[in-house]
């Protein structure tokens with residue numbers, strides 16, 4: 110098979126970049142391992158999607174459906190579902206699909222394969238490994254897609270958004286969600302999810318707390334939990350036992366880069382990218398949760414649109430770059446993206462996440478000590494993906510993000 114742009118992964122990032130590449134005149138092959146396009150949205154049956162992109166509040170499947178319809182109408186896109194990309198090289202990929210193995214040649218590729226959840230093994234969860242320990246995404250799929258309950262008495266470890274959403278979902282399905290334990294002193298979840306998914310249902314969120322040990326032979330029988338000090342050491346005097354039959358883990362997501370195991374990763378665990386979201390591997394572009402874990406799907410779709418256009422221009426030999434400007438940041442930031450810009454004119458946007466909560470501060474962009482851009486933040490938390498725009502006219506060598 111031969112195509113201009115190969116898009117791997119048919120979630121919102123992939124569908125949006127395929128659409129944009131197609132609209133910009135490139136032939137696109139969109140490959141998705143599931144039977145239908147939509148990605149993680151298909152299992153997110155709650156509302157809260159699409160406010161920025163479509164101007165209305167949609168459920169995950171509704172948001173995905175709108176994109177699927179647009180993809181179907183775009184004549185430049187060929188969709189291949191139930192097809193897994195197993196190998197990715199420079200300008201070639203191997204696809205395992207229903208009727209065998211296919212090799213595809215492409216001019217540009219968009220890697221939009223989403224992210225994966227951290228498991229009990231990833232966080233070295235103490236105790237036994239009985240049935241009933243699940244990641245929040247797996248629990249969500251079981252409840253929302255397969256129609257199966259995960260337990261009656263639930264403890265959630267980690268206050269990431271999926272865990273918060275599952276606290277509400279399991280409560281609505283009749284389970285008793287006893288508590289959410291968060292090892293940090295702040296939540297990585299969105300404020301609105303803490304309000305709507307925990308506070309509205311009187312589910313306690315215990316900060317500086319964690320599971321000390323899971324107990325159970327075949328099935329989870331309970332957990333020992335308690336508080337931790339500032340170095341995350343267990344404070345044994347706070348140890349308590351809670352009877353439960355399920356432990357749901359919401360302890361972090363990380364970009365899924367199984368297809369490129371040997372390439373250098375950035376602070377987000379995604380690929381290092383330039384202003385065009387092109388990685389250090391020529392012709393490989395990336396976006397969505399495969400690049401950095403997003404808070405809102407609307408941002409994923411917007412990023413996909415931009416990256417699809419760049420990939421299309423690259424495939425047509427029209428993408429211009431230039432001398433590189435490094436993007437640096439102070440210790441207040443977890444990361445900033447893209448890692449490099451190109452010298453030239455016009456406005457650019459940097460995306461970033463904070464390490465800690467800030468209140469009434471300026472985010473400033475400086476180049477060689479001179480301020481080139483800024484934005485005021487009334488209250489910023491690590492759970493929120495933020496952006497700052499500035500004009501790069503005259504900017505050379507590097508820009509640095511700072512909090513003042």
Ligand SMILES: Cc1cc2nc3c(=O)[nH]c(=O)nc-3n(C[C@H](O)[C@H](O)[C@H](O)COP(=O)(O)OP(=O)(O)OC[C@H]3O[C@@H](n4cnc5c(N)ncnc54)[C@H](O)[C@@H]3O)c2cc1C
Pocket residue numbers: 117118119120121122123140141142143147148149150153156157158159192193194195221222223224246249270271274368396397398399403404405406407409
């Ligand atoms: C539980 C949960 C709740 C959320 N709630 C909200 C919310 O209320 N509001 C909001 O705005 N956002 C929400 N989000 C965030 C939003 O859904 C995600 O940010 C968005 O779906 C990420 O899109 P993506 O396309 O990058 O990844 P995904 O949606 O994960 O799509 C990636 C796709 O790639 C496919 N794939 C992976 N590897 C391969 C391969 N090798 N070959 C072929 N295909 C492959 C996968 O099957 C998948 O379909 C939520 C996310 C989760 C997980």
